Amino acid sequence: MPDHRSPLVVLVLAAGQGKRLRSKTNKLLHRVAGRPMVALVLDAASALGPDRLVTVVGHQADQLREALDGQPTRFVLQREQRGTGHAVLAASRAIGQNDGATLLVLDGDLPAVKPATLRRFIARHRRGGAVFSMLTAEPVSPDGRARVVRDERGRVLKVVQHRDATPAEKTITEVDCGIYCAAPGALIGSLKRLARKSPRSEHHVADAVRDLVERGEKTVAVTHHDAEEIIGVDTRQDLSRATRALYARKADDLQSAGVTVLDADSTWIDPRARIGRDTVIYPGVLIEGACTVGEDCLIGPGCHLTNMTVGRGAQIFDHCVMIDSSIGDGALVGPFARLRPGSVLEEGSRVGNFVELKKTRLGPGSKANHLAYLGDSTIGPSCNIGAGTITCNYDGAHKYPTVMGRGVFIGSDTQLIAPVTLGDGAYVGAGATITNDVPAGALALSRQPQKNIEGWVERRAKKSKKSKKK
Numbered sequence: 001m002p003d004h005r006s007p008l009v010v011l012v013l014a015a016g017q018g019k020r021l022r023s024k025t026n027k028l029l030h031r032v033a034g035r036p037m038v039a040l041v042l043d044a045a046s047a048l049g050p051d052r053l054v055t056v057v058g059h060q061a062d063q064l065r066e067a068l069d070g071q072p073t074r075f076v077l078q079r080e081q082r083g084t085g086h087a088v089l090a091a092s093r094a095i096g097q098n099d100g101a102t103l104l105v106l107d108g109d110l111p112a113v114k115p116a117t118l119r120r121f122i123a124r125h126r127r128g129g130a131v132f133s134m135l136t137a138e139p140v141s142p143d144g145r146a147r148v149v150r151d152e153r154g155r156v157l158k159v160v161q162h163r164d165a166t167p168a169e170k171t172i173t174e175v176d177c178g179i180y181c182a183a184p185g186a187l188i189g190s191l192k193r194l195a196r197k198s199p200r201s202e203h204h205v206a207d208a209v210r211d212l213v214e215r216g217e218k219t220v221a222v223t224h225h226d227a228e229e230i231i232g233v234d235t236r237q238d239l240s241r242a243t244r245a246l247y248a249r250k251a252d253d254l255q256s257a258g259v260t261v262l263d264a265d266s267t268w269i270d271p272r273a274r275i276g277r278d279t280v281i282y283p284g285v286l287i288e289g290a291c292t293v294g295e296d297c298l299i300g301p302g303c304h305l306t307n308m309t310v311g312r313g314a315q316i317f318d319h320c321v322m323i324d325s326s327i328g329d330g331a332l333v334g335p336f337a338r339l340r341p342g343s344v345l346e347e348g349s350r351v352g353n354f355v356e357l358k359k360t361r362l363g364p365g366s367k368a369n370h371l372a373y374l375g376d377s378t379i380g381p382s383c384n385i386g387a388g389t390i391t392c393n394y395d396g397a398h399k400y401p402t403v404m405g406r407g408v409f410i411g412s413d414t415q416l417i418a419p420v421t422l423g424d425g426a427y428v429g430a431g432a433t434i435t436n437d438v439p440a441g442a443l444a445l446s447r448q449p450q451k452n453i454e455g456w457v458e459r460r461a462k463k464s465k466k467s468k469k470k
Contacts, residue, residue: 006100006101006102006126007051007052007098007100007101007102008048008049008050008051008052008101008102008104008122009050009051009052009053009054009095009096009101009102009103009104009184010045010048010050010052010053010054010103010104010105010106011054011055011056011088011091011095011103011104011105011106012038012041012042012045012053012054012055012056012073012106012107012108013056013084013087013088013105013106013107013108013178013205014028014038014041014055014056014057014058014064014108015056015057015058015059015061015078015081015087015090016058016059016081016084017059017081018109018233018234020144020234020235021233021234021235021236021239022236025060025063026059026060026063026064027109027233027234028064028108028109029060029063029064029067030233030239032111032112032233032239032242032243032246033111033243033246033247033250033268033270033271034270034272034288034289035270036067036068037108037109037110037111037233037239037242038055038064038067038068038108038109038111039067039068039071040111040112040246041106041107041108041109041110041111041113042055042068042071042073044106044110044113044114044115044118045104045106045118046071046072047115048104048115048118048119048122050104051101052074052094052095052096053071053072053073053074054073054074054075054076054091054094054095055068055071055073055074055075055076055108056075056076056077056078056087056088056090056091057075057076057077057078058077058078058079058080058081058087059081061075061077074094076090076091076094077090078090078091082200082201082202082203083202083203083204084105084107084178084203084204084205084206085191085194085195085203085204085205085207085208086191086195086202086203088105088187088188088191088205089188089191089192089195092188095184096184097184097185097188097189098184098185099183099184099185099186101183101184102122102125102126102181102182102183103180103181103182103183103184103187104118104122104179104180104181105178105179105180105181105182105187105205106118106178106179107177107178107179107232109178109232109233109234110177110178110179110230110232110233111233111242111246112228112229112230112242112245112246112249113179113229113230114229117135117224117226117229117230118179121133121135121179121181121222121224122181124222125181125220126181128218128220129218130181130218130219130220131182131183131186131187131212131217131218131219132180132181132182132183132186132187132208132209132212132217132218132219132220133180133181133182133219133220133221133222134148134156134159134176134177134179134180134181134206134209134220134221134222135177135179135180135221135222135224135230136148136174136175136176136177136221136222136223136224137174137175137177137223137224137226137227137230137231138173138174138175138223138227139173139175139227139228139231140227142172142173142174142175143162144162144234145162145175145176145231146159146160146161146162146175146176146204146206147159147160147162147165147169147170147172147174147175147176148172148174148175148176148221149169149172150174150221156209156213156219156220156221157209157210157213158209158210158213159176159204159206159207159209159210161204174221174223175231176206177224177230177231177232178205178232179230180205180206182208186212186217187205187208190208190211190212190215191203191205191207191208193211194207194208194211228241228245229245246271247264247267247268247269248264248265249271250269250270250271250273251264251267251269252264254269254275254281257277258277258278259275259276259277259278259279259280259281260278260279260280260281261281262280262281262282262283263282263283266283266284267281267282267283267284267285268285268286268287269281269285269287270287270288270289270290270291272289272290272291273287273289273290273291273292273293274290274291274292274293275287275291275292275293275297276293276294276295276296276297276312277295277296278295278296279293279294279295279296279297279298279299280297280298280299281299282298282299282300282301282303282318283301284301284302284303285299285300285301285302285303285304285305286303286304286305287299287305287306287308288304288305288306288307289306289307289308290307291305291306291307291308291309291310292308292309292310293305293308293310294310294311294312294313294314294329295312295313296312296313297310297312297313297314297315297316298314298315298316298317299316300315300316300317300318300319300320300334300335301318301319302318302319303316303318303319303320303321303322303334304320304321304322305322305323306322306323306324307323307324308322308323308324308325308326308327308339309325309326309327310326310327311326311327311328311329311330311331311347312329312330313329313330314327314328314329314330314331314332314333315331315332315333316333316334317332317333317334317335318334318335318336319334319335319336320333320334320335320336320337320338320339321337321338321339322337322338322339322343323339323340323341324340324341324342325339325340325341325342325343325344325345325357326343326344326345327339327345328344328345328346328347328348328349328364329347329348330347330348331345331346331347331348331349331350331351332349332350332351332352333345333350333351334351334352334353335353336353336354337351337352337353337354337355337356337357338355338356338357339351339356339357340356340357340358340359341358341359342358342359342360343357343358343359343360343361343362344360344361344362345357345362346361346362346363346364346366346381347364347365348364348365349362349363349364349365349366349367350366350367350368350369351367351368351369352367352368352369352370353369353370353371354370354371355368355369355370355371355372355373355374356372356373356374356375357374357375357377358373358374358375358376359375359376359377360374360375360376360377360378360379360391361377361378361379362374362379362383363379363380363381363382363383363406364381364382365381365382366379366380366381366382366383366384366385367383367384367385368385368389369385369387370387371387371388372385372386372387372388372389372390373389373390373391374389374391374402375391375393375394375399376391376393376399376400376401376402376418377391377393377401377402377403377404378401378402378403378404379404379408380404380405380406380407380408380424381406381407382406382407383404383406383407383408383409383410384408384409384410385410386409386410386411386412386413386414386430387412387413388412388413388414389410389412389413389414389415389416390414390415390416391416391418392415392416392417392418393418399418400418400419401418401419402416402418402419402420402421402422403420403421403422404421404422404426405422405423405424405425405426405440406424406425407424407425408422408423408424408425408426408427408428409426409427409428410428411427411428411429411430411431411432412430412431413430413431414428414430414431414432414433414434415432415433415434416428416434417433417434417435420434420435420436420437420438421437421438422434422437422438422444423437423438423439423440423441423442424440424441425440425441426438426439426440426441426442426443426444427442427443427444428443428444428445429443429444429445429446429447431446431447432444432445432446432447433446434446
């Protein structure tokens with residue numbers, strides 16, 4: 001039997017379609033807390049440091065391989081999807097049949113499972129000397145799930161699929177969760193025997209329990225206290241439950257680390273996000289991807305951050321949307337601002353309400369306080385961008401840059417027709433359309449001289465009255 005030093009082989013089962021989700025997309029590609037659920041299972045498996053990690057794919061195999069690109073796993077194709085037991089047999093060469101090793105088998109629909117839970121389960125399996133161990137749970141509703149049948153002494157006898165269970169067996173609350181430890185050769189041998197008995201039937205890993213028990217092999221079922229963690233995703237309701245569980249776990253971890261999450265139930269933070277102490281996160285915030293947020297920040301209600309870097313002491317006010325950009329220390333953003341990919345706000349800069357940046361660098365202390373679009377721009381320190389300013393960076397075929405030096409002042413309702421460069425300290429008068437470079441220290445104007453027509457309003461009123469009499 002394997003001991004605590006035995007090699008660990010992990011097999012992730014990701015070949016099935018998941019019909020109960022009623023989706024054109026493979027169930028395991030559906031996102032939980034921002035990532036395909038199978039990727040979260042691979043993360044948990046990788047955290048164990050296995051000697052070998054194998055993933056069985058089948059339905060939409062190419063899409064699964066793409067979703068798991070970069071994961072340290074070997075892929076095995078299950079050409080016909082005839083159950084999890086058949087999937088293990090398809091991977092038998094890849095996992096080997098060395099009974100001195102420990103084989104951990106995981107269903108790919110367990111996005112909430114913790115590495116610590118798996119470590120404890122593996123350790124218990126190895127200490128107990130069992131040939132086969134399974135992790136079970138007692139969910140609030142066991143409907144639709146395979147039941148674990150025990151004898152009067154509590155010894156596991158078999159696992160029965162819900163559709164095959166008798167009325168008495170359906171009253172059992174303990175269910176199979178798709179997490180198993182086994183001696184590889186013994187498990188594969190059992191599954192081969194089952195396959196020979198009914199070669200075209202669907203077989204599951206847990207079907208080996210009855211065969212192994214009848215052969216006198218030690219087989220155990222270990223009940224886990226947290227059903228929410230290890231119950232698989234079969235339905236859209238399960239998908240929502242797993243997502244809530246991961247977000248709640250992340251919020252709890254952050255609060256324990258000194259982050260204020262004002263309402264964890266309405267705040268959704270990616271498990272990969274890193275957030276510094278004394279940052280305050282308001283309700284309705286969604287943080288996706290590998291975001292990094294510094295200490296002492298504020299993220300206001302309704303904000304959506306994706307793959308962002310936020311410096312210490314930055315404040316992001318209500319209802320801002322930002323992706324693949326960075327915000328420097330002490331910068332202020334919003335409300336209702338949008339940062340598109342490639343934008344950089346340097347230290348102490350300010351982007352106000354209804355301002356949009358795309359691939360733009362706003363220098364230290366510079367301000368665009370309201371109603372502006374800045375695209376493909378490099379803006380130096382201490383600049384002021386007036387309301388209604390637009391960088392016209394696209395001519396229908398190509399994008400062009402706008403460059404501003406230090407201390408540039410742009411008046412309201414200005415159009416900067418790129419490519420254009422404004423030197424240090426340049427001023428642009430309100431309402432200007434700038435088509436040429438502006439030298440340092442110069443004032444650029446493009447307005448026509450104002451013309452006042454005296455008495456025009458009175459004459460217009462008289463003309464209107466005559467028209468009405470006719």
